[in-house]
Amino acid sequence: MDKLAVIEATAPIGAQLIADLRLRIVTGALPPGTRLSEKEIATAYGMSRQPVREAFIKLAAERLVEIRPQRGTYVCKINLHEVAQSQFVREAVEADIARLAARAADPGWIETLQAQLRTQSQRVTQGGAVFVELDELFHQTLAAAADRSGVWAHIQPLKMHMDRVRYLTAEEFPLDHLVLQHQAIVDAVAAGDEDAAEASVRVHLRGVLDDLRKVAEMLPHCFDPLPD
Incomplete structure (x- = not known):
């Protein structure tokens, strides 16, 4: 996964991560069914895994990702x-x-x-x-x-x-x-x-x-x- 193009020093990194992942899902850069790795995303964005975990929870509330316990997090198919x-x-x-x-x-x-x-x-x-x-x-x-x-x-x-x-x-x-x-x-x-x-x-x-x-x-x- 590509790193964020721009990280605003004055903006919370978690909010920027959520916005970027949301954009990638909506535009199809992350297609429906894609498995999202907490570890890989944290590494790509240069952050700890905690904000990634929080981003997954936020995107799940928006019905853009599905968190499957013990199986991983996946981009939702379009409903x-x-x-x-x-x-x-x-x-x-x-x-x-x-x-x-x-x-x-x-x-x-x-x-x-x-x-x-x-x-x-x-x-x-x-x-x-x-x-x-x-x-x-x-x-x-x-x-x-x-x-x-x-x-x-x-x-x-x-x-x-x-x-x-x-x-x-x-x-x-x-x-x-x-x-x-x-x-x-x-x-x-x-x-x-x-x-x-x-x-x-x-x-x-x-x-x-x-x-x-x-x-x-x-x-x-x-x-x-x-x-x-």
């Missing part, structure tokens, strides 16, 4: 119910964000969003983490345009399970349609059409659920068993 719950929360929040952004229809923010769409179109073929990061920036900017940056920060831990699927689907499926969906959102915001902005966001975010069973069937090793 479809958790993804659906995560998507529900995000859609509810972002629907209102879109309405507020359309109500403001600020030309400066709209130009920023349009510039991001141009970058997305240029990089869509790169797929994977590159596009997910651009998508994340787009939604963060939309929240800022609605003067709800604090809300966006608040929902980050609530959408982790949905994000795990987003990284998987970005590797497995074409992404051009996501740029078109983003364009529909921006067009509605620019027009000051609150209803259309909300509807466009809902269509966009429900796409994860549309792809969910398909990707789960393609990558069964990454998911808890599908219900009959």
